[in-house]
Amino acid sequence: MSDPLADVVTLLRPSAAFSKSVSASGPWRVRRAEHGRPFYCAVLEGSCRVAVRGHTPLILEGGDFVLVPAADGFETSSLTSFTEDEDTVPVEEHPGEFRLGRQDGPTDVRMLVGYCTFGSPDAGLLVSLLPGLVHVRGETRLAALVQLVGEEARQRRPARDLILARLLEVMLIEALRSRDGPTTSPGLVRGLGDDRLAAALRGMHERPTAPWTVARMAQEAALSRSVFFERFRRAVGVAPMEYLLAWRMALAKDLLRREGGGIAEVAARVGYGSASTFSVAFSRHVGLPPAAYAREHSHSA
Template sequence: MDLLSDHLVRARATGAVFARTVAEPPWGLRLGGSIQLSVHTVVRGRGYLWLDTPGSTVELIPGSVTLVRGGVNHYIGHEPGAECLEPEEFRARHTHAGPADNPRATVFLCGAYRFSGDVGGGLLDALPQIVTLSAADDDPLREVITLLSRELVRAEPAQQIVLDRLLDLLLVLAIRSEFRRGATAPRWYRAAADPRLGPALQAMHENAAHPWTVPELAEISGLSRAAFARVFREALGQAPVQYLTEWRMTLARDHLRADDLSLAQIADMVGYSSPFAFAAAFRRHHGDPPGTWRHRERVAAGARMLTTHPGL
């Protein structure tokens, strides 16, 4: 499994909310910053998306996909600066909109994704606040958008399952395209393409529990120890052992949040000889022992579940 696949699988992206809307002007929708990642595509007609900051407006047209990273509110409407309603009020007002073939209507699709843990957070942090992708004729992204458009024309059995799967494909292709072309791609993504570093990174990600040493990683990469350490630091901004430790801590945090594994099980999975060694390393990095950290995170997650909902 390549590194991007590894991150996406561990992030466990889910289509938490999905909506297909037909709206006639005037229309506008406000979406809160609690949505981790929003995906918007116009199937028919056009619209505009903007943030609260000046100069942030982008046009939404068929054949393009726009991603919005969470943290700030964003708005979509029939024109820039249109009056925007909260999701529940918007749905109530446009429930009885005309048919999708109405020449005045805009048909658009919104997906709101959640990502698990710090692996997913790292993927999102690498994206710009707004990403607009326009697919070339031979780009798989265009084919997925076309399939989405066709699927939305009429109701069919199991349509929600088809749309969820197509949205998953859309998200993966969009992230891959942005990382491939973007200066904001994570360092690990660019380093994985370097034949001097890719094999060592792959090894660390595939088996974080292995007691890797710099000479062993250098041998995998076909470099001397000194050359490997130098190239690694230049590409990733940290020493190989530091990178491995950070990756182990990232995996540990996600296990502590999401699983009911014991500390001994997590220690074994992320490369520590005992729960005591794991707890000591975790405390050095986070200031608290893993059990205390787990309890605090779960209490905070429960509070967030009660107070936030994308509500598309």
């Protein structure tokens, strides 16, 4: 049986590119303007506020994990009101360890923050299938991973950075597959949390070459066509056929990168009856004809 989330994550190839340990006390605020970089924050103890552009601000507590697959801007701050116009300047106490706010006294919050990277050159399309924000709370497995990361970050043991990178990769995947987060936004994860929609999503991933229509998807989900369409759009954030197109194009890009030309074969493997029909759809969606895309990106597989 196909696993849609595993399919997307496998193509994304996530890794932890950069992380830092942060402790804070008193009032503080840090703002960052981003351009689609994946951002994460794991609160090891204490609490703080995070506001991601386009989403409702969140109060994070110990054990919480937030992942934003494509951040455009965000702000983290203390729960204590911060009245100054300028941001707090982090003070590096040790390599990779920073302090915010008061430099002495008890710590109000300790967290691990950073950025990850997606190895796929087609990350933008794949990220569009994921929620815009994932907030996980009360997940025992993820809390245990956060605890392990916190312990590893505090100690200067051999291979510390390698262990941290691997743990963070597992945290990212665990967060993406957590379906019960209090504020997970529309996307594949929320769709998979609905058993009816999950049946249709698994069908699309398992049989991308099938002649899918909304009616056939609804049948897979054991719902009426109209109920299925609305339920899918609300949960996943896009219409069913739009999701199918995005997934077929993601598969096509991966095949073209790994196998070069063979346009007719790629077309058949992603559900198109002819190379010309596929080429028109691919060019419209990607902005390049399949052959040109294969020439430009075959080295990046």
